[in-house]
Amino acid sequence: MTLFRTTPLGVGSDGVESFSSYIVRLASVHGLSVNEFRAILLNRYLADPGCIDERVRSKYAIPNLANLVRPTDFSYQMVDLVEMATGERVLSLLTFHALGNEFGRQRAVFRQEIAWCPLCLSDQIDSGQALHLKLAWSIKEYSVCHIHGCLVVQQCPACNGDQNSLRMRRSFGECTRCGNSLVGRGVFTPEATQLRVYVQDLIGLIAGINENPGEKLSYHAAMRCLDGVYSEIRRREKALGLSEVVPQDELHSILYGTTELTLPVLRRLAYRLDLDLYQLLSGRLEPVTRPLDESWLMILPANLRPKPKRPRICRGLLLARLEAALQRSEAPLPLSAVARLAGTTTGAVEYRFPSFARQVKDSFRIFEGKRRQRQEEMGRMLVYEFLASANQVSRKAAQRYVAANSDLSKNKIRALVSKYVPPANQTLSISQCGNRR
Amino acid sequence: MRHVVDSWPKAKRDQILSKKLHHKTYRDALSALQTELAYSDVGEVVVLTGPSRGGKTSLLNRLAREYLDASGGDPMLENPFVNVLALNRAEGGRFSTKAFYADLLKRLDHPAYSTSLEQQPARQANVDRINRRNTADLMVACEHALRHLGTRFLAIDEAQHIEWHGKSAHVRTAILDSFKSFAASAGVTLVLTGAYPIIRMLRSSNHLVGRSSVVEIPPYGATEEGALEFLKVLEWYSQGVEFEVGVTSLTDWAEYIHTYSLGVVGAVGRWLRSALARMEAEGAMALGWRHMDAARRSDGDVKAIASEIALGQELLGKSPEDEPVNWDDAKGRRESKRELKPFEIRNRAHKKEVAL
Numbered sequence: 001m002t003l004f005r006t007t008p009l010g011v012g013s014d015g016v017e018s019f020s021s022y023i024v025r026l027a028s029v030h031g032l033s034v035n036e037f038r039a040i041l042l043n044r045y046l047a048d049p050g051c052i053d054e055r056v057r058s059k060y061a062i063p064n065l066a067n068l069v070r071p072t073d074f075s076y077q078m079v080d081l082v083e084m085a086t087g088e089r090v091l092s093l094l095t096f097h098a099l100g101n102e103f104g105r106q107r108a109v110f111r112q113e114i115a116w117c118p119l120c121l122s123d124q125i126d127s128g129q130a131l132h133l134k135l136a137w138s139i140k141e142y143s144v145c146h147i148h149g150c151l152v153v154q155q156c157p158a159c160n161g162d163q164n165s166l167r168m169r170r171s172f173g174e175c176t177r178c179g180n181s182l183v184g185r186g187v188f189t190p191e192a193t194q195l196r197v198y199v200q201d202l203i204g205l206i207a208g209i210n211e212n213p214g215e216k217l218s219y220h221a222a223m224r225c226l227d228g229v230y231s232e233i234r235r236r237e238k239a240l241g242l243s244e245v246v247p248q249d250e251l252h253s254i255l256y257g258t259t260e261l262t263l264p265v266l267r268r269l270a271y272r273l274d275l276d277l278y279q280l281l282s283g284r285l286e287p288v289t290r291p292l293d294e295s296w297l298m299i300l301p302a303n304l305r306p307k308p309k310r311p312r313i314c315r316g317l318l319l320a321r322l323e324a325a326l327q328r329s330e331a332p333l334p335l336s337a338v339a340r341l342a343g344t345t346t347g348a349v350e351y352r353f354p355s356f357a358r359q360v361k362d363s364f365r366i367f368e369g370k371r372r373q374r375q376e377e378m379g380r381m382l383v384y385e386f387l388a389s390a391n392q393v394s395r396k397a398a399q400r401y402v403a404a405n406s407d408l409s410k411n412k413i414r415a416l417v418s419k420y421v422p423p424a425n426q427t428l429s430i431s432q433c434g435n436r437r
Numbered sequence: 438m439r440h441v442v443d444s445w446p447k448a449k450r451d452q453i454l455s456k457k458l459h460h461k462t463y464r465d466a467l468s469a470l471q472t473e474l475a476y477s478d479v480g481e482v483v484v485l486t487g488p489s490r491g492g493k494t495s496l497l498n499r500l501a502r503e504y505l506d507a508s509g510g511d512p513m514l515e516n517p518f519v520n521v522l523a524l525n526r527a528e529g530g531r532f533s534t535k536a537f538y539a540d541l542l543k544r545l546d547h548p549a550y551s552t553s554l555e556q557q558p559a560r561q562a563n564v565d566r567i568n569r570r571n572t573a574d575l576m577v578a579c580e581h582a583l584r585h586l587g588t589r590f591l592a593i594d595e596a597q598h599i600e601w602h603g604k605s606a607h608v609r610t611a612i613l614d615s616f617k618s619f620a621a622s623a624g625v626t627l628v629l630t631g632a633y634p635i636i637r638m639l640r641s642s643n644h645l646v647g648r649s650s651v652v653e654i655p656p657y658g659a660t661e662e663g664a665l666e667f668l669k670v671l672e673w674y675s676q677g678v679e680f681e682v683g684v685t686s687l688t689d690w691a692e693y694i695h696t697y698s699l700g701v702v703g704a705v706g707r708w709l710r711s712a713l714a715r716m717e718a719e720g721a722m723a724l725g726w727r728h729m730d731a732a733r734r735s736d737g738d739v740k741a742i743a744s745e746i747a748l749g750q751e752l753l754g755k756s757p758e759d760e761p762v763n764w765d766d767a768k769g770r771r772e773s774k775r776e777l778k779p780f781e782i783r784n785r786a787h788k789k790e791v792a793l
Contacts, residue, residue, distance in 0.1 A: 004548065028581055031547075031575075
């Protein structure tokens with residue numbers, strides 16, 4: 001048995017269709033849901049005995065449609081099965097299998113939901129193409145369409161429903177939940193100053209993967225390239241310039257491998273060093289770079305900027321500030337107040353000066369305990385006074401009396417009164433009250 | 438000698454069965470249908486009708502073959518003309534829409550719904566799937582498959598079987614309307630093919646009448662032109678036939694054959710095959726009058742077929758109409774100056790200008 005021949009769209013270009021989209025289209029052409037389609041593949045091509053009646057069970061269900069583009073074992077199996085069934089041999093180009101396990105398994109790289117550009121869908125209709133989802137839309141950092149400049153949408157503008165449904169659908173132009181059109185709707189074009197994002201490197205990466213089928217991109221290849229580039233820069237005595245455009249911690253992560261080299265970090269490095277991301281990941285980059293121009297290299301697009309780092313401070317100076325803050329008040333202060341007065345955070349104090357933090361916390365805890373004990377004692381005395389003097393004993397009246405003569409909180413007063421004042425019609429003597437203590 | 442007797446009737450039988458005679462009415466209908474289809478739009482209906490054994494199915498098969506060849510020859514890639522038989526598969530010989538859509542899926546060699554797969558487990562799984570699905574599901578599957586295969590024309594052969602739905606006439610109309618909607622959503626033109634009663638059935642749905650056009654393969658009538666063409670048909674059938682002494686061709690019995698075949702070419706072929714069978718059973722070496730007469734239809738059969746053809750002529754007949762008047766003349770007449778009343782002055786302003 002062969003399936004109806006369905007050609008994947010845009011293969012060999014940066015606008016290649018995603019594997020998720022291809023699977024949905026293929027299942028729809030055959031009048032099946034996506035899970036049922038997979039069950040047929042398993043049954044007929046792997047002769048899976050557990051799937052012999054082709055009924056969909058949870059074991060054979062596709063967990064997440066959007067994850068089909070990631071290089072997982074499940075996705076590899078699906079690509080193999082569909083290639084067998086359709087005779088199409090380029091289906092791995094519809095995925096990010098080329099990224100391999102080092103980059104492809106990072107969850108932060110890919111979206112968990114189906115996303116689309118409403119204007120690209122509109123263009124597909126105008127050009128007479130079958131509606132499909134592009135591979136680029138499944139990357140998390142691809143937040144703005146590089147063609148239309150509008151935000152990529154993840155939810156139906158009418159019902160806010162996601163489009164991860166595995167049911168059979170007529171086309172990607174309709175919401176699977178409410179049936180409203182998704183084409184040309186929910187378009188939001190951010191102003192240039194509001195969100196300036198850079199996605200051309202991602203488009204280049206997809207184009208590179210499609211132009212070089214079968215090539216694997218790896219962490220080690222990227223490391224090798226960067227080593228070569230650094231050596232070249234050092235040889236040209238521009239190491240100083242490099243260290244300014246690339247933050248120190250990222251330099252260390254690359255040179256010594258102390259921190260994980262992720263795709264976002266590599267994207268930032270490639271942008272700053274003006275390198276091609278695909279060539280960097282494939283290890284085919286020549287160890288040369290253009291002369292570094294700090295004036296534009298320092299201005300990074302919003303999505304490539306690293307998190308701002310706190311300035312380094314002297315340990316002794318910080319301790320002195322903390323002690324000074326502690327001396328400002330006669331009463332012991334909580335650690336948060338001390339840290340705030342010293343211009344740092346509680347976590348930083350606990351991390352850098354654990355014994356000091358413990359000492360501050362202990363003294364404040366003791367002080368607080370004594371204060372609470374005093375308050376309760378005072379409250380109890382007031383309740384006794386009320387019971388001794390009041391003509392008519394009631395809890396409400398006791399609460400009013402204690403509130404008028406102390407600054408205890410309402411909850412504390414209520415707890416004290418319910419503990420020592422009996423309910424209505426159950427008056428007790430002072431001695432009885434004392435026994436209840 | 439026995440060998441000779443064995444050989445020519447069988448050769449003739451094979452020729453009649455395998456080769457299709459492209460006679461005049463067939464050629465005319467083919468040309469008309471091709472043109473109608475070329476000018477038709479999605480969701481419209483073209484009706485191909487004619488007497489039984491008139492060549493309607495052959496014509497559809499030929500069109501399907503031609504369209505497939507033009508599209509590359511692989512029906513799993515592109516199938517512009519799909520021809521499916523409307524069979525009465527339901528209980529009691531009734532027509533069932535679910536069975537019809539299952540037949541269509543089988544005709545398309547649908548990987549997930551076809552029941553004609555070679556692999557036994559896969560076929561059984563498809564049968565189970567069809568049983569689990571309702572008619573609407575199968576309709577959607579057909580619609581998606583037809584769209585995917587780029588089908589432009591969906592021909593339903595023996596469409597008069599829809600009449601045997603077994604329920605009220607409203608259901609029949611509803612089925613036809615649903616076929617029309619299905620054609621519109623699948624992006625195809627519907628070609629309904631069947632004997633003359635199909636016209637009567639079609640007229641029960643006003644929606645379809647407005648969207649349909651009719652192509653007929655008529656029988657050869659007893660006119661001069663019809664007779665000439667019918668003689669050509671008989672000459673073709675006479676090729677390779679050995680007749681008794683005194684008879685040279687079927688044309689010698691032309692009037693007799695025309696009377697009892699009612700001018701239907703397919704009926705002549707069927708009659709000749711039956712006569713050859715009787716000749717062979719008798720052990721005769723040549724075809725004679727007695728074989729033909731023994732094989733001819735009974736008067737009752739002929740009467741029934743004749744009444745069906747008469748019904749067709751009645752349904753498709755048009756009242757004679759004079760050539761339309763020249764509308765330009767009519768328009769001129771309408772704008773002509775009316776006769777003035779006494780003392781009425783035409784166009785006073787013009788008069789004034791002239792006076793000045």
